[in-house]
Amino acid sequence: MNETAAASASAAEDGEPDRGAADSAGPADATDPDPVVVGEGVRKSYGEVVALDGVEIRVEPGEVFGLIGPNGAGKTTLVRALTGTTEAEGDLRVFGVPPREVDPQRIGLLPQSFDPPERLTAVELVDYYGGLYDAARDTDPVLRDVGMADDADAWYETLSGGQQRRTCVATAIVNDPDLLFLDEPTTGIDPAGRRSIHRLIERLAGDGTTVFLTSHAMDEVERLADRVALLRDGAVVAVGAPDELIAEHGGEPSLAVALDGPADEAAVEAVQEALSDGAAEEDAPGVESTPEGLRIGGVRPEEIGDAVDALDAAGVAFESLAWSEPSLEDVYLRLTGEEYSPRSEAGSGSGTFDETAPDGGDR
Numbered sequence: 197m198n199e200t201a202a203a204s205a206s207a208a209e210d211g212e213p214d215r216g217a218a219d220s221a222g223p224a225d226a227t228d229p230d231p232v233v234v235g236e237g238v239r240k241s242y243g244e245v246v247a248l249d250g251v252e253i254r255v256e257p258g259e260v261f262g263l264i265g266p267n268g269a270g271k272t273t274l275v276r277a278l279t280g281t282t283e284a285e286g287d288l289r290v291f292g293v294p295p296r297e298v299d300p301q302r303i304g305l306l307p308q309s310f311d312p313p314e315r316l317t318a319v320e321l322v323d324y325y326g327g328l329y330d331a332a333r334d335t336d337p338v339l340r341d342v343g344m345a346d347d348a349d350a351w352y353e354t355l356s357g358g359q360q361r362r363t364c365v366a367t368a369i370v371n372d373p374d375l376l377f378l379d380e381p382t383t384g385i386d387p388a389g390r391r392s393i394h395r396l397i398e399r400l401a402g403d404g405t406t407v408f409l410t411s412h413a414m415d416e417v418e419r420l421a422d423r424v425a426l427l428r429d430g431a432v433v434a435v436g437a438p439d440e441l442i443a444e445h446g447g448e449p450s451l452a453v454a455l456d457g458p459a460d461e462a463a464v465e466a467v468q469e470a471l472s473d474g475a476a477e478e479d480a481p482g483v484e485s486t487p488e489g490l491r492i493g494g495v496r497p498e499e500i501g502d503a504v505d506a507l508d509a510a511g512v513a514f515e516s517l518a519w520s521e522p523s524l525e526d527v528y529l530r531l532t533g534e535e536y537s538p539r540s541e542a543g544s545g546s547g548t549f550d551e552t553a554p555d556g557g558d559r
């Protein structure tokens with residue numbers, strides 16, 4: 197039995213859920229003034245291990261709320277506490293009531309690990325989970341939503357990892373939940389599958405579903421989340437819209453210069469000196485050695501040509517250049533204290549260049 201079934205079962209074990217109280221919290225639509233999720237001073241320990249250390253969190257109706265943080269930060273524990281699959285201290289409210297009193301019909305949960313109850317096909321599995329609720333959507337359109345219509349009759353255990361994950365997402369949305377918890381929904385899913393899950397999340401959010409998303413894929417969270425909370429050592433250390441967090445904590449745009457290894461001190465100094473030529477010291481871009489070469493900070497796109505001139509003047513022959521804007525990944529790396537790691541692949545807001553087009557061509 198997985199946590200979805202466990203959540204329903206735990207509600208049943210505790211007696212009939214307090215539907216009156218849940219209903220009085222009102223439907224989860226954009227006009228609902230009450231937060232969907234509130235956590236104040238949430239604590240949870242496993243023996244000596246403090247998994248949650250005073251979490252403060254608030255999720256508004258219709259939001260896609262992203263929860264990020266390093267391995268072991270407490271994300272899954274928080275999801276479990278909010279879905280009533282584990283007990284935690286503090287004040288937790290979902291639709292205005294303690295998690296175990298929420299009408300299970302209103303909640304969808306894709307747990308991090310999923311253990312189907314027995315040998316079933318994808319369609320049988322979604323039927324099974326649909327049967328746990330008073331009202332469920334038809335299975336076929338749910339499987340279509342997650343791109344599994346063509347493999348509906350395949351045994352779950354014979355599906356690829358990505359197909360299995362998409363089937364799991366189907367079990368989490370079969371009851372058309374008002375609040376959907378997705379704990380790392382795209383882990384192991386190929387790029388096309390990820391896109392289909394992203395579109396599905398966008399569509400669900402557009403229809404008013406509140407989505408609580410945990411992920412290690414920063415691009416995914418940056419794209420999907422209205423607001424993001426960064427959890428570190430069991431506490432929220434930053435929360436805000438991705439743009440706000442990037443502006444506050446992401447740092448500056450930079451130019452990654454690929455060499456045949458880390459730049460030595462002399463090369464860093466030479467480039468720094470060439471860049472500083474004529475500029476006030478505080479205005480000169482910062483240069484630092486990286487495992488791949490060196491990084492010049494604070495370079496705007498129109499300044500890439502100047503940076504290339506400085507590299508030439510310093511006698512630094514580079515293999516390629518990659519300019520990038522700060523992203524949520526930079527926020528994550530800075531706030532978690534993990535080592536700065538320049539992104540090498542081109543993505544949104546970034547571009548790669550080679551030496552034959554030092555000004556970046558027609559970007």
Ligand SMILES: Nc1ncnc2c1ncn2[C@@H]1O[C@H](COP(=O)(O)OP(=O)(O)OP(=O)(O)O)[C@@H](O)[C@H]1O
Nearest residue numbers: 242245246247265266267268269270271272273274
């Ligand atoms: N059932 C458990 N028994 C003992 N310790 C646990 C249990 N569940 C979680 N922990 C511990 O609590 C801490 C938080 O774990 P949790 O799984 O919530 O982190 P996470 O942020 O979801 O990590 P990941 O990104 O790796 O999934 C970790 O130190 C973990 O080892």
